Amino acid sequence: MTAESTPALVQVADADTEGPAQAGPSAARGPRARNTKAYLQYVAAKIVGAAVSLFAVLVTSFFLFRLIPSDPVKQMTGGRPVSAEQLQSLRRQFGLDQPMWRQFTSYVGDALTGDFGTSFQFHAPVIDKITEALPATLLLTGTSYVLYTALGIWLGTRTAWRNGSMSDRFNTAFALTLYSVPSFWLGLLLIIVFAVGIGPIPGMFPTGGMQSGGESGFAYILDVAHHLVLPVITLVAVGYAQTLLVMRSSLLDEMGSDYLTTARAKGLRDDVVRRKHAVPNAMLPTFTLMFVNLGQVVAGQILVETVFSWPGLGGLFYQGLSVPDLPLVQGLFFVFATAVILANTLADVLYPLLDPRVGR
Amino acid sequence: MVERVPPPPAQPRSRLRVLLASGAAALALAAGSIVPGVPLGAAPQQAQAADSGKSTLTVAVAQSVDSLSPFLAQKLMSTSVSRLMYDFLTNYDPKDNHAVPALATKWEPSADKLTWTYTIRSDSKWSDGQQATAEDAAWTFNKMMTDEGAAQANGNFVANFKKVTAPSPTQLVIELKEPQATMAALDVPIVPKHVWEKVGDFSKFNNDTKFPIVGNGPFILTDYKVDQYVKLKANKDFWRGKPKFDELVFKTYKDQDAAVAALRKGEVSFVAGSPALTPAQAASLKGEKNVKVNEGPGRRFFALATNPGAQTKDGKKFGNGNKALLDQKVRQALFLSIDRKTIIDKVFQGHAVEGQGYIPPRFSTYFWQPSADQSLAYDPAKAAKLLDEAGYPLKGDQRVGKDGKPLDLRILCHATDPNDKAIGKYLQEWWGKLGIGLKVDCLDNVSVPWYAGEYDLAFDGWSVNPDPDFVLGIHTCGALPVKAKDSATTDNFICDKTYDELYKKQLAEYDPAKRADIVKQMQSWMYDSGYMNIIAYPNAVEAYRTDQIKSIKTMPEAAGNIYGQDGYWSWWSAVPAGSSSSDSSGGSGSTGVVVGIIVAVVVLAGGGLFIAKRRRTTADDRE
Numbered sequence: 011m012t013a014e015s016t017p018a019l020v021q022v023a024d025a026d027t028e029g030p031a032q033a034g035p036s037a038a039r040g041p042r043a044r045n046t047k048a049y050l051q052y053v054a055a056k057i058v059g060a061a062v063s064l065f066a067v068l069v070t071s072f073f074l075f076r077l078i079p080s081d082p083v084k085q086m087t088g089g090r091p092v093s094a095e096q097l098q099s100l101r102r103q104f105g106l107d108q109p110m111w112r113q114f115t116s117y118v119g120d121a122l123t124g125d126f127g128t129s130f131q132f133h134a135p136v137i138d139k140i141t142e143a144l145p146a147t148l149l150l151t152g153t154s155y156v157l158y159t160a161l162g163i164w165l166g167t168r169t170a171w172r173n174g175s176m177s178d179r180f181n182t183a184f185a186l187t188l189y190s191v192p193s194f195w196l197g198l199l200l201i202i203v204f205a206v207g208i209g210p211i212p213g214m215f216p217t218g219g220m221q222s223g224g225e226s227g228f229a230y231i232l233d234v235a236h237h238l239v240l241p242v243i244t245l246v247a248v249g250y251a252q253t254l255l256v257m258r259s260s261l262l263d264e265m266g267s268d269y270l271t272t273a274r275a276k277g278l279r280d281d282v283v284r285r286k287h288a289v290p291n292a293m294l295p296t297f298t299l300m301f302v303n304l305g306q307v308v309a310g311q312i313l314v315e316t317v318f319s320w321p322g323l324g325g326l327f328y329q330g331l332s333v334p335d336l337p338l339v340q341g342l343f344f345v346f347a348t349a350v351i352l353a354n355t356l357a358d359v360l361y362p363l364l365d366p367r368v369g370r
Numbered sequence: 371m372v373e374r375v376p377p378p379p380a381q382p383r384s385r386l387r388v389l390l391a392s393g394a395a396a397l398a399l400a401a402g403s404i405v406p407g408v409p410l411g412a413a414p415q416q417a418q419a420a421d422s423g424k425s426t427l428t429v430a431v432a433q434s435v436d437s438l439s440p441f442l443a444q445k446l447m448s449t450s451v452s453r454l455m456y457d458f459l460t461n462y463d464p465k466d467n468h469a470v471p472a473l474a475t476k477w478e479p480s481a482d483k484l485t486w487t488y489t490i491r492s493d494s495k496w497s498d499g500q501q502a503t504a505e506d507a508a509w510t511f512n513k514m515m516t517d518e519g520a521a522q523a524n525g526n527f528v529a530n531f532k533k534v535t536a537p538s539p540t541q542l543v544i545e546l547k548e549p550q551a552t553m554a555a556l557d558v559p560i561v562p563k564h565v566w567e568k569v570g571d572f573s574k575f576n577n578d579t580k581f582p583i584v585g586n587g588p589f590i591l592t593d594y595k596v597d598q599y600v601k602l603k604a605n606k607d608f609w610r611g612k613p614k615f616d617e618l619v620f621k622t623y624k625d626q627d628a629a630v631a632a633l634r635k636g637e638v639s640f641v642a643g644s645p646a647l648t649p650a651q652a653a654s655l656k657g658e659k660n661v662k663v664n665e666g667p668g669r670r671f672f673a674l675a676t677n678p679g680a681q682t683k684d685g686k687k688f689g690n691g692n693k694a695l696l697d698q699k700v701r702q703a704l705f706l707s708i709d710r711k712t713i714i715d716k717v718f719q720g721h722a723v724e725g726q727g728y729i730p731p732r733f734s735t736y737f738w739q740p741s742a743d744q745s746l747a748y749d750p751a752k753a754a755k756l757l758d759e760a761g762y763p764l765k766g767d768q769r770v771g772k773d774g775k776p777l778d779l780r781i782l783c784h785a786t787d788p789n790d791k792a793i794g795k796y797l798q799e800w801w802g803k804l805g806i807g808l809k810v811d812c813l814d815n816v817s818v819p820w821y822a823g824e825y826d827l828a829f830d831g832w833s834v835n836p837d838p839d840f841v842l843g844i845h846t847c848g849a850l851p852v853k854a855k856d857s858a859t860t861d862n863f864i865c866d867k868t869y870d871e872l873y874k875k876q877l878a879e880y881d882p883a884k885r886a887d888i889v890k891q892m893q894s895w896m897y898d899s900g901y902m903n904i905i906a907y908p909n910a911v912e913a914y915r916t917d918q919i920k921s922i923k924t925m926p927e928a929a930g931n932i933y934g935q936d937g938y939w940s941w942w943s944a945v946p947a948g949s950s951s952s953d954s955s956g957g958s959g960s961t962g963v964v965v966g967i968i969v970a971v972v973v974l975a976g977g978g979l980f981i982a983k984r985r986r987t988t989a990d991d992r993e
Binding site for chain 2: 083086091093095100103131194206207217223224315318319321325329
């Protein structure tokens, strides 16, 4: 069965390479109508590729989690007095007594209609569990995403522009240090220092969770913002270095270019040269990275969500894996993969608009 | 939905603090300072609770709730909440775990041992005002007997029931198929019929949409946020008396270190381990002001199990357990060479008690110890002698069997349990000295080789209930799998006639003293067999804030544990510490504000300098 997924993946790879190859850079100088047509063909190829990838993910997720050697029923009832009849009845309810091929066909059939089944441990539709936890994850990782991307681009530009200066060396080293710090460790450290308080520093933030409970209206928003501070700082601190480094190196590549010398020779102000000429060109690799990261916003950050007891998808995935709660992990895996595939497809589709050399 | 006391006068001030704190932090982030700018201090949350005049007991828990329906809930967290929401027929005495009245005031069997009559109390009311009656209990049991969806969590309790009726509002009659001694230990929450009979599909109803949830336990569940918290308020009409705390909150902390930090800060009043605080956490909390570390006897045992030859119910052998372990002498030799004291001292760092019988000493009625001549205490010399007798003489530095092969064993260890790994190292050393090789197989999930019988030894452990029936039952022949490699109720493939007869006898014995005696005989048999060697009973290590909780009942009452008790004793009995805590936190709050202002000024000044410097540089560049 797994063999079935392999050709599908190959096909995706083909679609990826075919797109730009079909209408290569030579087409760029053609009439405008032809350009539009080529672009639409390119977009269509990307969308077909994405659809094929999604189906491959659907198939893979079924087998992937069945490789985990475990018995969900025994794991769930572990430590409690349970009779053999009860175990049998639970197995029947979960459909685990069915042959593998039947489990597979009904899973794929249901999933195509948007039904990911019922979670074993929570007795609720998987879709409901996911939609319940999704906003929390989007709030946390989305906020962090915006902040670390902005911070990375800004600092990356600054450090590259002052290449070799004290601040460049300091910023790069500092970012790299934070980048290599394990996120859960940094999170715990922040909890000890800024939530519990140490020495003269008072405990200012909650130690975990997303809300104190009981608030409503504006007080609720403030309360959530208050809970959001430490996990966001953690994610931004460990996340901005990547953008910084990509931005820095691509801007350094541009800095020796003739067009910048020309711009300067025209008498343009230094920061105009930087903002209007160098940065837009240097943005392209950063742009790709931004979309790669965007796809991961949905997946959440399992470790940070755990340390801060954030009720998001990352934590849910962990809980699902520990059983393993097959419908739940399959559903989550599919959602995570979909987000990454969609973000990449979006990047592919938008890229030619930013860089005319691609896709025409 | 959410019952909320009107905002206390102190709220606007703390709101401002929260706003300032969040805003300043956001500013600091936006300004790109990586070390968070320290904003104005915000008072600890606990002070807010004190201001509103409500006493709140906040408990940090590691597990999230799987379901609020007592018919579905499997996790300890959820079943503990059920215990607080609904009364059971009986409860366990905190002193010695014997059955005491709860919803039922009296219970007695018929002469033929097959009919039990319970007298239901007439002073228990549902929180919507209706009387709780025998009809509710009968309906609950009947539902579990007839609806597979309702039998998911507690179906085992009704498996031997023939018929359940309620001849009058205060009389419940249960007819059995076979005599059963556990009739005073039916851990089944009784739900209100008039609410639950409206439920359609029991396998999907999670009881988490309408609050407060109608119940008759010591607490009424008022609010629940998935993976975040469960809020309960004291049931003022509870027949045993109202709990002393007004509100009880279970707050989910997925990381135990974060939970310990929350206790240190006063954000939670109590931290339980899962199952225990680590020795390092306990040690770090011991010196802390206003924190008490409570250490009680645990309900778990930590054991070494041997593979006695995996087999199905009809006797078909499978698996690949080492044949040498079929010899009782070899099994006993292995256990004679385990220095349990060292394991307690070095691995558990003193937070455990040396193991003996199968049932932990916490359950005093059933606790059994080997006699002096029966005892398999640490004795490597005797172990070597037993191995010689069994036909495994020492050749060079290896024990070699009759087939000329060296005696090499494997042990299954849980990769997630550091204790397993550490003890595995010790076993390698001790058994190595004896001439036995040992391979420690640490796996994320040991269940597959376990069910397949593909192991020689395994680290094993169970949490024991006040009634030991279940943990004894998993070693009967009836618990073996029907097909090879199928998971079944068996723990370890033990199947023995003597043991099975004793098991049946104890289940049918209604005299508590006689039953305890049979249970002890079973433990004695198991000890001698060498199939299971109990290494330790790990302690329950937990901590609470003495400035929030003045006193709390442990179970057993003398030096017992608090979290995960049998019954609701701890939370029902907890007494708030009074108002002294709000004073101290108010003080630290204002210190916080002062420090916060200073730091904020420094950050702002630094930021200003930074921007000014940057402007100047740009101007220089332009020239």
